[in-house]
Amino acid sequence: MTGHDTEKKAIVIHIELTAPGGPHPAGKPVPVSVSVVGTTELLLVGVLDGSEDGSRYPRYRPAVSLGGQIVAAPPAAEDPLVAALRVSDFVRLAPGEPFDPCASRSLATFETFVPEAPGSYVYTLTLDTQSSAPEQWLGRINQTDVPEVLALVSQVPRFRVTSPPLVVEVR
Amino acid sequence: MSAPSDPTQGTSASLSGVADLEHRLQEVVPSDGRVAEQREASGLRQEPGLRQETPGPQETPGLQRDVQFQLTRGRYRSGGQGYQLELRVDVDGVRPQNRVSADFFSTSGGTTSYFGSFIVHFPTVTVTAAQVVLQGTGSFTFNAGAPVVRVTVPRRTTAQPQGDATVQFLTASGQPGAGYVCPFVSPYFRSVVLEQDSVTGAVPFVSYDTSALPQPPTSPSRVLTVVKSYAEAGIELQMSGFSNIVATSAAGPDLLWNDAELHNAMVQHFSGFANVAQWRLWMLVASAHTGGYRGIMFDYNDACQRQGAAVFYNAIQGNTPQAQRAQLRTYVHEIGHAFNLLHSWQKNLAVPPQPLGPNGGFGDLSWMNYVQNYQPLSGAGGEAAYWAAFPFQFTDSELVHLRHANYRDVIMGANAFGTGAAEIAPELFDEPVEDQSGLALEVRAKEAFAFGEPVVVELKLSTTDLRGRNTHSHLHPDTDFTHVAVTQPSGRTVLYRPMLRHCSDDAAVVRLDQDNPAIYRSAYIGHGADGHYFQQPGEYRVRAQYLASDGSRIVSPVCRIRVRYPVTQADQEVAELMMGEESGKLLTLLGSDSPALASGNAALQEVIDKHGKHPLAVYARMVRGVNAEREFKNLTADNELTIRQPDTKESIQQLTLVADASARGEGVDNITLNMVMRRLAGAQAKQGDLEQATGTIDKMVRTFEGKQLRPSVLEQIRRQAERTKAALASETKERPAQKKK
The missing domain is CATH 2.60.40.10 (Immunoglobulins)
Structure with a gap:
């Protein structure tokens, strides 16, 4: 799956989910790994407080479905009191360099969903940086260095990309 | 600053209560009904008071074990002038946190103001037949001269009223400091007035029976309301008598609420609203938020934060047990933010940082965690696991915050959400809690x-x-x-x-x-x-x-x-010249000939010479003009006194430009302009031109008449003008006219 930014220079971004091979036992969460790769140098931010429930950017929206029905997805955001975005949250990637956005904060949906019944479960993840205002990236608790952070936010390409479906057989 | 003295030392309150203590203990007074209230505040399960077997060197054997004692727990407060102490004792009852904490309030004239706080972590507890003594070294928000705290609480049976707690401060070497006698106030550690309004069509949550769905065995079945949930934490939410219905038009034509609309609704509808620190909180049961949230503590962005929260009915409504349970959690959660509780995984972001619970806080079984994020140290996480294990309570560290954190860190309207640090003690500038x-x-x-x-x-x-x-x-x-x-x-x-x-x-x-x-x-x-x-x-x-x-x-x-940020290169250059250390001193002094400030004078002169039309040049002109208007005495290194005579020409030239610019609204403020024009008149009079000086004073009056000032202020200016003219006339008669330069 690729994403194309809306700015001058086209950037192709791949997001990929992987899981240990072979059938997965029912009754246990599936350990899903995430990797983001760009074809050019780019600035990204990993999963933050509020990214998963969509209350701040970047949005990382996971979903798990079975038989075409969503069986796990983040609930509506509880509240928007999310932690500050820091300069150190930005990661500059070289072309082709893989990035694990869950290194600092995992995705609770993947981590806590337990497939109880056998079947083919489909895992997907959508990464969305298309905020309508850069302030939608900021936190609401002790947010400092706003000019510096917003300057970096402006360098993150704007795109919305969904991973290819990761199919996990559960037995 | 006339800083208040140390309330742990000196005379703050009478120690006579100590002497009375034993006597009072013998009194048999019928129950005043507080026992039932204390049971409620102490939590779910009423337990007997501190047991005799509590370790302590002064333990008295043979205490009657069938006697039910009052809990050593609750809030006490001293009275009188000087300092008052609000004490919280928390070593008994359900989920005791083994802390003693207190806030000092200073009374001065007609005002009572917060002064400071302390907390004693894990005091030693000594129980005798007659009393419970708690002692430990406190952590204070100020430098306490007597930091050791000894609290004595008389043991009373459940048939007696609570006794007064006595607080004795001691220096590190054991010398007694101040003492306070604190009558019992409440079994609750804090009391907050909660006003809950709702928008048209939104149905406020009432209660949830915890037995309606499976719950952990450690959580007894009970019917929980929001008030009861906080009562179990030792916090009293007193529902105010006001409950308004807010028209949905307040949310704007889209019927969705944003944070600004919520804040405005709070200002408009919160009967107790004030931009001060107070134990008052507003909760709005609204329809929906633009962000689709379940709830929000929306007051996180102004000077007096944490006064208001909202829950969104469209997102949380439902009559199923699951929906009712989730509603209760959302209400308690958002009110928790108003008490300055952060999310379970955010405790380390507080100022100062607090420790995180298990799994980076995601393992907390707390009202402040997210159900879907729950991740215990072992086993499955997520929403189902959370509800299977959640006993409907705050964590211990959250209880310590709610019950014992420093006054400004908890009370609504004081420290900002998540913040508590400052270079000076900000409570010195707190609004008085009482002002007459x-x-x-x-x-x-x-x-x-x-x-x-x-x-x-x-x-x-x-x-x-x-x-x-x-x-x-x-x-x-x-x-x-x-x-x-x-x-x-x-x-x-x-x-x-x-x-x-x-x-x-x-x-x-x-x-x-x-x-x-x-x-x-x-x-x-x-x-x-x-x-x-x-x-x-x-x-x-x-x-x-x-x-x-x-x-x-x-x-x-x-x-x-x-x-503002500088816009032009000239803005930057002028700012640098004005913000030199010596320039700052010259602005404070309104000029000086001191050789030590020579570079400052050079900088201000450069502003005049190179940037004479820049808006900030009026300040350089004012300093130069005021200084020139007066003589300057300089004691040289040889102890020779030299006097530089007033330079009236320079003064008149500079101050005239300042006055003209300011009259157009492009210069100094009104009070400073008043000073400048009188100095200008003084220079003119010193030059021997009394008529011009009088004319300047008359012009001053006209200038302010044109500025639409209040009549009483204008009248003061007119009287001042007449006095100035008389003084100038008098001085001119006494002094030969200075030769014009």
């Missing part, structure tokens, strides 16, 4: 200053008492009676310290009444003993405190001042 002073203080300034522009504020002291009040007129912050705190854009709060402090021990009584409702002073606070205070662009918050003749502490509301 009859006086009001206001700090005013223009909304925005250019970068490098001298920041001048106007201080206004007025009476709120129609009968009038007498006080002193030492309103300028270069006296010991008025102090100014500046919160810089970084959040650092500093006390403005004048370069020169003017001693003012004269009476200078002023009567403020209907004829003279206020007095005003203009103060340059841009530079002081610590250098420049407004050294970077951004928003500053300024508030002042005035100590009245009767001891009342009058605190102004916050005045916001914005310092």
Whole structure:
């Protein structure tokens, strides 16, 4: 799956989910790994407080479905009191360099969903940086260095990309 | 600052209570009904009071075990003048946190103000037949001279009323400090008034029976309301008698609420709203938020935060047990934010940072965790696991915060959400919790200053008492009676310290009444003993405190001042010249010939010479003009006194330009302009031109008449003008005219 930014220079971004091979036992969460790769140098931010429930950017929206029905997805955001975005949250990637956005904060949906019944479960993840205002990236608790952070936010390409479906057989 | 003395030392309250203690213990007084209330506040399961087997060197064997004692738990408060102590004892009952904490309040004149707090972690507990003694070293918000705290609580049976707690402070070497006798107030550690309003069509949550769905065996079945949930934590939510229905039009035409609309609704509908620290909270049951949230503590962005929260009915509605349970959690959760509780995984972001619970906080079984994020150290996580294990309670560390955190860290309207640090003790500038002073203080300034522009504020002291009040007129912050705190854009709060402090021990009584409702002073606070205070662009918050003749502490509301970014190269250059250390001193002194300030004078002259048309040049001209108007005495290294005579030509030239620009609204503030025009008239009179000087004073009156000032202020200016003209005439007669230069 690729994403194309809306700015001058086209950037192709791949997001990929992987899981240990072979059938997965029912009754246990599936350990899903995430990797983001760009074809050019780019600035990204990993999963933050509020990214998963969509209350701040970047949005990382996971979903798990079975038989075409969503069986796990983040609930509506509880509240928007999310932690500050820091300069150190930005990661500059070289072309082709893989990035694990869950290194600092995992995705609770993947981590806590337990497939109880056998079947083919489909895992997907959508990464969305298309905020309508850069302030939608900021936190609401002790947010400092706003000019510096917003300057970096402006360098993150704007795109919305969904991973290819990761199919996990559960037995 | 006339800082209050140490409330742990000296005489603060009578120690007579100690002597009375044993006697009172013998009194048999019928129950006053507080026992039932205490059971409620102590939690779910009523337990007997501290048991005799509690370790302690003074333990008395043989205590009757069938006697039910009052819990050693709850809130006590001393009275009287000087300092009052609100004490919280938490070593008994359900989920005791083994802490003793307290807040000091100072009473002065007609005002009662918060002073400071302390907490004793894990005090030693000694139980005898007659009393419980708790002792430990406290952590104070100020430097306490007697930091060891000993609290004595008489043991009372459940048939007796609670006894007074006695607090004795001790130095590290064991010398007694101050003592306080604190009568019992409540079994709750804090009491907050909760006003809950709702929008048309939204149905507020009532209660949830925890047995309606499976729950952990450690969680007894009970019917929980929001009030009950907090009561179990030892916090009393008193529902106010007000409950308004807010029209949905307040949310705008889209019927969705954003944070600004919520804040505005709070200001409009919260009966107890005030921009002060107070134990009051507003909860709105709204329809929906623009962000689709379940709830929000929306008051996180202004000077007095955490006063309001909202829950969104469209997102949380439902009559199923699951929906009711989730509603209860959302209500308690959002109110928790108003108590300055962060999410379970955010505790380390607090100032100062707090430790995280298991799994980075995601393993907390707390009202403040997210159900879907719950991740225990072992086993499955997520929503189902959370509800299977959640006993409907806060964690222990959250209980310590709710019950014992420093006053300003918990009370609504005080420390910002998630924040508690400051360079000075901000409580010194807290609004008094009680104010009968009859006086009001206001700090005013223009909304925005250019970068490098001298920041001048106007201080206004007025009476709120129609009968009038007498006080002193030492309103300028270069006296010991008025102090100014500046919160810089970084959040650092500093006390403005004048370069020169003017001693003012004269009476200078002023009567403020209907004829003279206020007095005003203009103060340059841009530079002081610590250098420049407004050294970077951004928003500053300024508030002042005035100590009245009767001891009342009058605190102004916050005045916001914005310092703009420089736009042009000239802006930058002028700012650099104006913000040199010596330039700052010259602005404070209104000029000087001191050789030590030569480079400052050179910088100001460069502003005039190279940037004469720049808006900030008026300040350089004012300093040069005022200084030139007066003579300057210089004691040389050889102890020779040289006197530089007034340079009236230079003074008139510079001050005329300042006055003209200011009259057009492009220069200094009104009070400073008043000073400038009188100095200008003085220079003209010294030059021998009394007619021109008189004309300048008359022009001053006309200038202010054109500025639409209040009649009482204008009348003061007219009287001042007449006095000035008479003085100038008198001085001119006594002095031969100075030869025009």
